[in-house]
Amino acid sequence: MGQSPLKGIALNWPFRKEAYEAFCAEVWPVIDAIPGYLHRLEAFFLYQTARTLQPARSVDQPPANSVVEIGSYKGRSTAAIGLGLRRNASGPWRLYCVDHFFQNQGEPGLKEAFLANVQRAGLEGVVTCLPEASSEAVKRWPVERGIAMLWIDGNHDEAFVRDDFQLWKRFVVPGGVVAFDDWYLLGVRRVILDDLFPDPTFQDLAVIDHNLIAATKVDTLPTREQNARKRRIYWTLRTGSLNPWRAGVVMAGEWVNRPFGHVGRFFTDRLPLQRITNDRR
Template sequence: MSATDSTNTFLEKAWSDHGPKLISGFSRPVYHNLMGLLGGRRYDKRAYGGMIRHTEAAMLSHWAARVPPGGVVVEIGCYGGLSTSYLLRGLKKRGGRLYSIDPFNSDLDRQARLTDHLVPLDNKPTRALVAERLRRNGFDGLFELIEGYSQDAAAHWDPSVKIDFLWIDGNHEQAWRDFKDFQPHLNPGARVAVHDAHPRYGYASVVEDVKRIFAEGAWADLEHVKSIISGRKVG
């Protein structure tokens, strides 16, 4: 079976409504639920206006804790800093650095033109509020919040900063573009995870983009956690 065939088989199973999802193989729901209970309810989802489930949250910490020492995590789509906090919780163990990109509450007219209308623009958290929240959570010195759009951040990315974990949860109509823009900056074996990438729990546009992303080259350690599809890029 070719790399693309095995990835397609994985995606078909991940998105299937039929049959039990076994612990080993394409999905590990018992493990994910256990992780979610142990580490996925630490931050106040409602207060943060967060959009991830507890199982997803716990796995973000889990993956971030597995980057190499001093590794780099990039988040596209921070909103109120919920997923950011879980990423930093894992990354803190590796002494790494996180860059999180979001327009926050800047120029809302421009956001109305450039974003996908799936996230309310009223009362959008400010960069200052999220930074303060992350400091209170114990992450001072570990993060940089980039106020702007992923496509602009990618165009000005310092090529010496290589990425070990790319988490895509920004504009739901440009997951493919986000992946392609940051692909040149991924370290070999970097993890990529895409949110809202399940036909039932996510958005059709992201599902289509995820098919393209994971059809590109070779991947290892593919995982499906609720609406997240993730894998390590190995070729």
């Protein structure tokens, strides 16, 4: 285990320096040749997770060897996950990429660019493109096709993120991973705080920088340590601080704010703004 170069907060994820260096030298150049919205540490997380996924098996279920990406754009994160899956020995794996390709009010040629990039990265044998809205694609998802990893990076508005999580999560098998991009955005963060955290079937959270949050699905009751870790990450996200003292101050501030709405507004509401405006006329 090496010194992690992750900035901000990075909790609970085994970072291996040698693996990161090998990734930077061999894999990152292929991913970075594709335009899109994914930085190197996120790409490493996706790659490494995909590379080490194990298909869950039980007597009455087929192996879960599917990965779903919601929001592919031109295939940057597709390449990170797909290249990881290609090196995962416990395959064969299939990466389903769900995107209606209407980014930026219908950027022309988006789907074609995506397909060309998948081909350039040598991933046609791994990737299946589902060119439709995620809320439509999920209706046709076969119930027996377990998902080992769900990557949510579509529309970042709260209602869409909530649908992406709530509609797809039931297909994720125990031991599978759900990861969200851009948790610093309000819509994504609301779903993480209001939907992911209270759900006891998601544990062992990993926070990569100010961008990515992942959790593992479990089918056992959470231990006290897991609950404590989850609470700690919850307050870190809510207060933006790993420092318990600072977090305490922010929380106290929130508590004080509650009766008045917002302390700032409480005072400014009492400023004679109307009079100032009148004076200026």
